[in-house]
Amino acid sequence: MTVEIIPYRPELTPELLQLQTNLWGADIGLNAAYFKWKYLESPYAGEPLIHLARSEGRIVGMRGMFTTLWEAGGGGPQLLPYADDLVVEPEFRNRGVVRRLMEANFEEGAARGFPFCLSLSAGQVTYLSSLAAGWRTVGDFQPVGNFRALPLQVERARVFLDQHVSHRAALLLGRAVKRPAFARLDRAAPASPGPGSPIVLGHETRPEAMADLVARLPWDGRIRHVRDAAYFGWRFRNPLRQYRFLFWVETGGGLRGYLVLHHRLGESSGLQRVNLVDWEGTDDQVRAGLLDAVLRWGRIPRLETWTAGVPESARAHLRDLGFERLSPQSQGRWGHHLLVRRLGHGPMTPWGFGNRDLLNMEDWDLRMLYSMAG
């Protein structure tokens, strides 16, 4: 079976969406919405940088890159492709297809003038094949999690039933205790400020106010994604995710802080996992108040976030609230690393961006928000 690598064309979209049921989800309609949001509606979207593997007229593999906008001290905003959505049908693996798909994307990325590409969501297998394709690893995201005791015990019981007693019994227990991830938060958190409580819950983003806050906060020049109103307006419309926002509202309607949570739609079993994907505040008190509010109102069974690049005061507060480093076993030993790869010659020095070192994790201001994992 010969395999040819071809650039994406709009008429191939139905086959692409079918293939991605292996990765994104079983719902073709949701996959279509996700594709459109990610590759066509992003404020930085140009022509999608996607290559497909085709064998005997059938699409059997895909590697996509979507465009992101980054900034660093001493360097202006720079568009960089973010590599994602790697999938190859099982019978076509270990035949060089992954490498050929990656190479095709690298060549086109270089031809379009991108100096680097990056990845923040490689799973274990993709991570290894990425290293083999010349990617460099910058470091891991230092994920931490907070697990509530009772749901955790129930989950352990469910796993025990599944492994040692009965799959059906485990399913029944899972269904009996399953609650929407944000059910408690939606009931307990106020929708408008009250006396002595400036924190409110939102179901929708506030792009201008959030961007205004980020612009007002000091920035040390570490590499970060541009967070402007266009980005905030697009980022939280991911149709495969559900979002909640806590806003610390100033008198007059501006923000002193915000915190964004997301939950992956369609999780059918296990603890309902929520990720804290972005978190900003004018000072430590605001940031701590937002985090305290999430735990107090949300009682989320499993809350996770990244701590790479987070200030020590915030790390300490996370520890005080019971967040623990997630074990490599639970994360996949080689997953969850920041990867970068050179594409060609551009305005950046070989492994630099502005006055920062792309290969030094200390030079990155990372947030789960920037990753499609978040």
Next chain:
Amino acid sequence: MALREELIDAIEESGVELPSGFGDESSLIRSGLLDSTALLKLVLWVEGRIGSELDLAAFDLPEEWETLGKLVSFIERRRP
């Protein structure tokens, strides 16, 4: 069995079909022979042989694992 033959067995058991004429200088990485899950299995196999976990950020994998000969040398340098 010599390390080289054991390594060939391990590569084949990871699901890779080695082409005829495959030898010490044949490409494993740039050719795409070691793809995705095969690479994962081979990393675990190499770790078993050297008796410790590999820090994949600490060496140039595409260069040092590019051929069978290089991979044999890589393991021999790290064996206890």
